[in-house]
Amino acid sequence: MGGLSGWSGSMLTLLLIYMQTGGGSGNTAAPPDCSFIPNGASGVYTIQPAGFRYSFQAYCEMGANGVWTVIQKRTGGAVAFDREWAAYKNGFGFASWDHWLGLEKISVMTKSKRWKLRVDLWDFEGGSAYAEYDDFRVGDESTNYRLSVGRYRGTAGDAIRGAYPGINQIGFGFSTFDRDNDGCDPCLFGDILVGKCTEYERGGWWYSKCGSASLNGDWHPKGQHIGWSTGLHWGTWNGPAPYSAKATRMMITPM
Structure with missing residues (x-):
């Protein structure tokens, strides 16, 4: 005994x-974001932002212009992005492939310090463009994950502030088909009356009447990517007809 x-x-x-x-x-050994992973190769890593309840996987992009935490990626139509509030809150898809990291994770990350957002766009003709914003931040759920960005720079144009008057998306909460925060009551586009931007453009986004940036709509293949109200749209790029991108990526890095 x-x-x-x-x-x-x-x-x-x-x-x-x-x-x-x-x-x-x-x-608690996981780093708070990808910028704490030095001299590594791009790939999936485990991170845990300060104040977040658990660790999770994120894709870390290691490049000449810094180390970035990817929060969205689209390369095709296999992963559905027309999803409910809970899915956009918690995240979905595959960190190594097409995915949305999750509004709650992004919100907690962007509370801790100043962040830069980079949006990368690829078209079907072999071209690409980017948009960068200083001071990217997403509020908590009580604000409906309200969007805030600062100064713009890039080659794609400032679609968040809008290609047309009155559709600035800064200060708007996130919308999904089961949670409407888009400011349409309703919106009129020509002879089309729109009650919800998620019905018109699909997917979840920081819609503002309905806005000229929307990267979570339906993915359209080559030959069917121009002229749709749905799509991966960045309205200040590849116009004037609505152009749905071949691929998109959103990622953030500390300033």
Whole structure:
């Protein structure tokens, strides 16, 4: 019995050491974002932003212009983006492929410091463009994950502030088909009356009557990518007819 008691005590001691050094489910060893992963190759890493309840996987893009945490990626139509509020809140898809990281994760990350947002766009003709914004931030759920961005630079145009008057998306909450925060009551586009931008453009986004940026709508293949109200749209790029991008990526890095 004494041997068994001693063995039990040893196992308890080892268990306590394991938990104290981060071996349990509350592991705090994961970096808070991709910028804490130096000299690595682009790929999927485990991160845990300060104040977030658990660690999760994110794609880290290591490039000449910095280390970025990818929050959205589209390369085709296999992953559906026409989803409900809960899906956009928590995230969906595959970190190594097409995905949306999750509004709650993005909100917690962007509370801690100043961030830069980069939007990359690729067209079907072999071209590309980008838009960068200083001071990117997403509010918490009580604000409907309200969007805030600062100064723009890039080659794609400032579609968040809008290609047309009155559709600035800054300060608007996020909308999905089951949670409407788009400011349309209703909106009129020519002879089309729109009650919800998610019905007109599809997907979840920071819609504003309905706005000229929307990268989470339906993906359209080559030959069917021009002229749709739905699509991966950046209205200040490849117009004047609505142009649905071949691929998109959104990613953030500390300023």
